[in-house]
Amino acid sequence: MKKLPPIFLSGNGTARYLECPIIQSPLAGVSDQIFRQLVRRWSPKALLFTEMVNAKSLxxxxxxxxxxxxxxxxGPIGVQLFDHRPDSMIEAARKAESSGAFLVDINMGCPVKKIAKKGGGxxxxxxxxxxxxxxxxxxxxxxxxxTVKIRLGWCEETSDPISFALGLQDAGAQLITVHGRTRKQGFSGTSNWEAIAKIKQSLxxxxxxxxxxxxxxxxxxCLEITNADGVMIGRASMGAPWLIGQIDEELKNQKTFKIPNAKMKLSLSLEQLKLLLFKKGNHGLLIARKHMNWTCKGFPGASELRHKLVRTNDPREAIKLLEEEILKLI
Ligand SMILES: Cc1cc2nc3c(=O)[nH]c(=O)nc-3n(C[C@H](O)[C@H](O)[C@H](O)COP(=O)(O)O)c2cc1C
Structure with missing residues (x-):
């Protein structure tokens, strides 16, 4: 596979390069600061995203x-905004810029009813x-x-993603990410990489x-079919904060990537849990639960451990469960 060149974003005064073509998706409820901190460990140069942020609230x-x-x-972090009111978007984008965002992305793909009903996503x-x-x-x-993140359209019958994307380009978007499904599809079927290829060809x-x-x-x-400038990874990175770095290294033909073993996965879960508890108090356990459930997989005893971790409401108990499991491996 040929080496992908850096992605150039001209900006409206501040030109920027993205050296890493593998991008971490914005993931509501997942890509918080602590998750990004873990992803960053393996991906110093990758573009990571905040969870989508309500522009009106901001x-x-x-x-x-x-x-x-x-x-x-x-490292580069994009702030993703959602709403439909240009003035709110402007104010929110300015706040994102002054807080140090690498870029601002507008969500034009979120299928969640609560958001789409109000005109956003x-x-x-x-x-x-x-x-x-x-x-x-x-x-x-x-x-x-x-930048803008889109889907292929609202539904197949009415969608014209090429014209839609061309319109965004003409309006000043500097990069477009395309999730190859329509809104109607939700997460069903498969992402249509051929349709993404047609958009790429036109922009x-x-x-x-x-x-x-x-x-x-x-x-x-996907890169071969679409000829895209990079790829964005969402669900597969949940519980696998090393994945962006792993794919980046493997695409560069560096065969040295060390996939975390059981002990590293457990230590990672413990670290994420402790950071979340420190930041969010006991509520941190609820957030950590799903991450622990995703990460603690693929080693002997993992399913029993997950079973216990999702049932405890006591942060100290969760810490003890992970520590005991780590001790067994030393
Ligand atoms: C839990 C979850 C949260 C998501 N949150 C966002 C979000 O905040 N903004 C966004 O543009 N897309 C969001 N998405 C969509 C993903 O970014 C991505 O476009 C989609 O999952 C397809 O990519 P994948 O097959 O790599 O997961 C979310 C998806 C999931 C599963």
Whole structure:
């Protein structure tokens, strides 16, 4: 596989390069600061994303923590915004920029009813003129790059993803990520990489392919089919914060990547749990639960451990369970 060149984003005054073509998806409820901290360990140069942030709330000063904490992190991090009101998007994007975001991304793909019903996320796929107006106004209001994440359309019957993407490009979007499903499909079927290829062929700005990439083999196949400038990985990285780094190294033909063994997975889970408890108090256990459930897999005794971890409401008990398991392996 030929080496992918860095991705150039001209910005509206601040040009930026993305050296790593493997990108971590924004994942609501997952890609928080602690998850990103773990992903960063294996991927110093990859673009990571915040969870999607409600632009109206950010404009009003709520949920600012999600962008303010960027100043404590290193490497490129994109802030993803959702809403449909250009003025709120502008104010939120400015806040993201002043907090140190590498770029601002607009969510035009989220299928969640609560969001689409109010006109945000995937609902913008049905409103190309509004989508373009948002991109035009926000891209002029910030100097860092503005990017957009889309799906193929609202539903197959009405979708024209090439025109939609061309409209965003004309309005000033500097990169488009395409999840190869329509809104109607949700997560059913498979990501249509051929459709992403057609969008890539029609655009001048970089295109990132997304959907159903689980490993390096998938990434190579997707890049070959789509000719995209990079790939974005979502679900497969949940519980596997090393995956972005692993795929990046394997694509560069560095065969030295050491996939975490049982002890490392347990230590990682313990670290994530302790960080979440420190940051969120006892509520951290609830957040850690799903991560522990994803990470503690693929070694003897893992399923019994997961069974106990998801049942305990006592953070000390969860720590003890992980520590005991680690001790067994020493
Ligand atoms: C739990 C979860 C949360 C997600 N949150 C977001 C989000 O905040 N913003 C977004 O653009 N997409 C979000 N997505 C969609 C993913 O970023 C990605 O586009 C989709 O999962 C397809 O890629 P994959 O097959 O690699 O997972 C989310 C998906 C999941 C499963």
């Amino acid at each position: 404009e009003l000063g709520h949920g600012e923590q999600k962008v303010l904490e960027l100043s404590e992190e290193c 995937s609902a913008l796929l049905k409103e190309p003129e509004l989508a373009q107006a948002i991109v035009r106004k926000v891209s002029k209001a910030i100097s860092i790059p503005l 001048e700005i970089p295109v990132i392919a997304n959907g159903d990439i689980k490993n390096s083999k998938d990434a190579i196949e």
